[in-house]
Amino acid sequence: GDSVTQMEGPVTLSEEAFLTINCTYTATGYPSLFWYVQYPGEGLQLLLKATKADDKGSNKGFEATYRKETTSFHLEKGSVQVSDSAVYFCAMYSGGGADGLTFGKGTHLIIQP
Amino acid sequence: DTGVSQDPRHKITKRGQNVTFRCDPISEHNRLYWYRQTLGQGPEFLTYFQNEAQLEKSRLLSDRFSAERPKGSFSTLEIQRTEQGDSAMYLCASSLLSLDRETQYFGPGTRLLVL
Numbered sequence: 001g002d003s004v005t006q007m008e009g010p011v012t013l014s015e016e017a018f019l020t021i022n023c024t025y026t027a028t029g030y031p032s033l034f035w036y037v038q039y040p041g042e043g044l045q046l047l048l049k050a051t052k053a054d055d056k057g058s059n060k061g062f063e064a065t066y067r068k069e070t071t072s073f074h075l076e077k078g079s080v081q082v083s084d085s086a087v088y089f090c091a092m093y094s095g096g097g098a099d100g101l102t103f104g105k106g107t108h109l110i111i112q113p
Numbered sequence: 114d115t116g117v118s119q120d121p122r123h124k125i126t127k128r129g130q131n132v133t134f135r136c137d138p139i140s141e142h143n144r145l146y147w148y149r150q151t152l153g154q155g156p157e158f159l160t161y162f163q164n165e166a167q168l169e170k171s172r173l174l175s176d177r178f179s180a181e182r183p184k185g186s187f188s189t190l191e192i193q194r195t196e197q198g199d200s201a202m203y204l205c206a207s208s209l210l211s212l213d214r215e216t217q218y219f220g221p222g223t224r225l226l227v228l
Contacts, residue, residue, distance in 0.1 A: 004155075032215045043117075043204060044156070044219040051215070089155050093215040099169060100146060100158025101217060 002027045006090045006104035013080055014112050021075040021107045023064075023090035031094040033057075033066055033073040034101065038087045047075075047088070085111045115139075117220035119205050125226045126195055133191045134223045138207030145188050146217060147180055150202040162188060163210060195227045 006023045013019060025031065032051045036044040048057030053068035062077045073090060090104040118137045126132050138145045143164050148156035159178065160170045164185040173179070177195075182188040192199055202224050206217040 034216075036219070043119075043221040044206075046216065046218065049216060091155070095215075099144075099161055100148070100172065101156070102158070103155030105153070105155050 002031070002092065002094050002102050004090050004092055004102055004104040006088075006107055009087075009106070009108035010110050011107060012110045012112065015082055016079045017111075019075070019077040019080045019084075019109070021088055021090075021109070023073045023075065023104060025071050025073065025090075025092050027071075027092060027094045029094055030068070031092040033064070034091040034093070035062070035064055035073070035075050036089045036091060036103075038089065038106070040086075044089065080109075080111050082111045082113050085109055117205055117207050117218055119203075119220040119223050121223055122221060123224050123226075125228065127228050128195060128197060130195055131191065131193045132195055132225065133189050134203055134205075134225075135187055135189050136205030136220060137187045138205070139209075139218055142207035142209050142218075143185070144208045144210050144217075145182055146206040146208075147188070147190050148204040148206065149174070150204055150222070152201075156204055159190075192225075195225075197227045200225055200227045 003026045034049045035047040037047045048059040050057040050066035056065045064075045087106045089106045091101045120135045146161040147159040150156045162182040177193045180190045202222045204222045206219045208217045
């Protein structure tokens with residue numbers, strides 16, 4: 001069945017470091033892919049998305065490219081800030097009638113000053 | 114556009130009691146979704162509505178869970194005879210079918226604790 005796998009956390013980095021959070025998916029069709037971010041005590045905020053192969057989603061300095069050949073959608077940022085500390089969720093929408101998003105387990109990112 | 118709102122934000126109840134949560138979607142969004150998120154996990158899809166029609170409910174966790182959207186605007190999620198295992202964050206999301214049905218916007222969630 002459909003599933004999303006993302007790297008386990010927590011991931012701890014120093015401010016201004018380069019960030020990569022890996023995400024791979026398994027789907028029968030060609031899903032749309034998303035990254036959501038969750039700050040403490042809050043709901044999920046859409047960070048970026050890509051709807052077809054080779055699309056690049058970007059927002060607030062974060063980027064992710066939809067790679068069909070490797071079934072991946074890794075999240076990257078060139079220089080992280082303390083304010084980026086949060087939990088990041090990779091998700092996909094594959095339709096098929098249920099129409100819900102399938103999420104990974106989340107990666108807790110901690111940025112130290 | 115005020116975003117998706119949920120009420121209450123927190124609920125503490127005793128095992129065996131019934132609880133009801135409310136979700137108000139972004140205005141004019143015709144799709145509304147419910148998810149459950151347990152500690153350390155990603156959200157798990159439960160059910161969704163298109164206008165007032167509940168199009169998917171096989172993912173509801175048990176027959177103790179039910180949801181309604183009577184007028185196609187706000188929705189309620191009810192859990193009857195709560196159990197300690199129901200303790201979780203319950204998230205609501207909405208989307209606009211005609212524009213971009215795949216992109217869902219989430220509310221702040223209702224955190225349920227069953228004692």
